[in-house]
Amino acid sequence: MDTTQEKLCATPCPIARGLERIGDRWSMLVLRDIERGLTRYDLIRTSLGIAPNILARRLSALTEAGLLEKRRYSQRPPRDDYLLTDAGRDFIPVLAAIAAWGARHNGEGALSRLIDEQDGHVVEPIVIDKVNGAPIGTRRLRIELPE
Amino acid sequence: MDTTQEKLCATPCPIARGLERIGDRWSMLVLRDIERGLTRYDLIRTSLGIAPNILARRLSALTEAGLLEKRRYSQRPPRDDYLLTDAGRDFIPVLAAIAAWGARHNGEGALSRLIDEQDGHVVEPIVIDKVNGAPIGTRRLRIELPE
DNA sequence: CCGGATCCGAAAAGATACTG
DNA sequence: CAGTATCTTTTCGGATCCGG
Numbered sequence: 001m002d003t004t005q006e007k008l009c010a011t012p013c014p015i016a017r018g019l020e021r022i023g024d025r026w027s028m029l030v031l032r033d034i035e036r037g038l039t040r041y042d043l044i045r046t047s048l049g050i051a052p053n054i055l056a057r058r059l060s061a062l063t064e065a066g067l068l069e070k071r072r073y074s075q076r077p078p079r080d081d082y083l084l085t086d087a088g089r090d091f092i093p094v095l096a097a098i099a100a101w102g103a104r105h106n107g108e109g110a111l112s113r114l115i116d117e118q119d120g121h122v123v124e125p126i127v128i129d130k131v132n133g134a135p136i137g138t139r140r141l142r143i144e145l146p147e
Numbered sequence: 148m149d150t151t152q153e154k155l156c157a158t159p160c161p162i163a164r165g166l167e168r169i170g171d172r173w174s175m176l177v178l179r180d181i182e183r184g185l186t187r188y189d190l191i192r193t194s195l196g197i198a199p200n201i202l203a204r205r206l207s208a209l210t211e212a213g214l215l216e217k218r219r220y221s222q223r224p225p226r227d228d229y230l231l232t233d234a235g236r237d238f239i240p241v242l243a244a245i246a247a248w249g250a251r252h253n254g255e256g257a258l259s260r261l262i263d264e265q266d267g268h269v270v271e272p273i274v275i276d277k278v279n280g281a282p283i284g285t286r287r288l289r290i291e292l293p294e
Numbered sequence: 295c296c297g298g299a300t301c302c303g304a305a306a307a308g309a310t311a312c313t314g
Numbered sequence: 315c316a317g318t319a320t321c322t323t324t325t326c327g328g329a330t331c332c333g334g
Binding site: 078 | 328
């Protein structure tokens with residue numbers, strides 16, 4: 001859609017640009033489920049308890065936005081599942097950061113946790129500056145606008 | 148509100164719990180602006196181009212959710228500004244991770260960038276596992292549900 | 295049965311005008 | 315300046331239906 005493209009280019013803020021594509025609850029939860037291995041329409045629908053039309057719209061939007069791709073796994077009857085693209089897989093760390101925040105500040109009751117398959121330890125996602133390793137939030141940052 | 152509390156405790160997924168509180172575009176952009184120093188209603192409204200009733204609702208919701216707090220800076224006339232709580236400030240790294248994703252995958256045209264005030268370098272946010280320093284996404288992860 | 299599409303009432307978003 | 319009131323438009327979510 002052209003309007004989307006216009007809005008995307010209208011702001012120089014990468015946060016706004018990112019949110020333009022996936023900034024709603026259902027889309028992020030759909031990504032989470034697909035990453036969990038729930039790659040088919042009905043698996044996601046029952047997992048989330050989402051209305052079918054809403055899920056269909058989200059899947060189409062995420063596919064058009066380049067985060068998912070459909071793959072036909074059955075010809076008759078025609079059946080597709082949804083796989084993460086590189087861009088979609090690259091968003092998973094953001095979900096991990098949100099999970100860590102949610103666990104810190106909304107942690108009443110039992111929580112599911114991320115486990116590293118290699119050695120079984122509980123993963124603790126944290127956002128750092130790749131350049132110097134400092135956790136984001138420990139230094140004062142400034143937003144520099146493009147000329 | 149009790150219904151909120153019920154829904155929050157209904158799922159063990161910390162991603163869903165986090166999104167329950169801030170999982171929409173406007174709320175995240177409001178947090179971004181306040182972190183930028185735009186702490187007053189009108190500054191945020193003109194910055195975002197958001198409808199006044201929508202902004203009022205978001206500010207109330209974020210305050211009630213414990214991410215913002217109102218501070219009265221003028222008694223007559225009564226004027227408040229909005230400051231980040233600890234929980235709100237702790238969400239800023241998530242925004243940084245979203246920004247990095249948005250810059251990587253939606254980077255046509257000029258982008259604003261995060262600058263470290265101490266030495267002026269361009270910050271590159273990345274999500275890692277605090278336990279071993281491995282970037283999230285490089286190892287296979289599993290979600291462990293509570294008993 | 296699976297993967298949607300369609301329709302409809304309810305809810306929220308958005309624009310504008312107005313108020314303390 | 316910081317919202318509220320009102321109105322219109324869009325979206326959500328549930329139920330149902332349809333093709334393979």
